[in-house]
Amino acid sequence: MMQTEKAAACLESLGNPTRLDVFRQLVRAGQTGMAVGQLQKALNIPGSTLSHHLKHLVQHNLVHQERQGRVLRCFANYQTMGLLMAFLTEECCSADAC
């Protein structure tokens, strides 16, 4: 079970609109993932800003990256997301609601 501290950290990561957008893009991209540059084009934000937010997501294990030549491919980390969903279901939902 994910600890409360880690759950809060993940929620905080996804709680930033830009990072939530990044993550949603990666979820939609699925196992193909997306290069940093692709993300940058899709979101239309400066590279340094994107890099900053990606670092945050990677540090909290919501995203992982794989270098492919000079391209850095990013993937949503479903395992962490699954743990977060489990935490929310168990700790933040009632028996009948949500």
Added chain:
Amino acid sequence: MMQTEKAAACLESLGNPTRLDVFRQLVRAGQTGMAVGQLQKALNIPGSTLSHHLKHLVQHNLVHQERQGRVLRCFANYQTMGLLMAFLTEECCSADAC
């Protein structure tokens, strides 16, 4: 369906460790809810700090309050939580994982 902006705002609310604790307490308290003073005792934080965080949760519809004499009773808002869970399931989870 909850919009991305609102989802991010809810996630940000729950992304603060103190607020996440408050919300978890309220979920555990169920339909009985908890008075602000009860929460304060349980969490052992200054009233002004708690009030500040409660305001945040109320503004984002994760908590609602009901005055009972001089006590202000707080409840987790499961409907909002349900919408958030639906958003996360649809937008941030893959077909097979989480």
Added chain:
DNA sequence: TCGTTATTTCTAGAATAATAGAAATATAAT
């Protein structure tokens, strides 16, 4: 090696958020 592309780190400013004491408000009991 040189040039090009992809991405990060450095840096600094602006904005936002967290914290908590003290004073203010609201409600009830005496």
Added chain:
DNA sequence: ATTATATTTCTATTATTCTAGAAATAACGA
């Protein structure tokens, strides 16, 4: 009316986060 209790608002301080330009690094191709 006065006092006590519950909670909020005010205020200020400190801390964190966001943003993005410029410089640095990494990887490849010619």
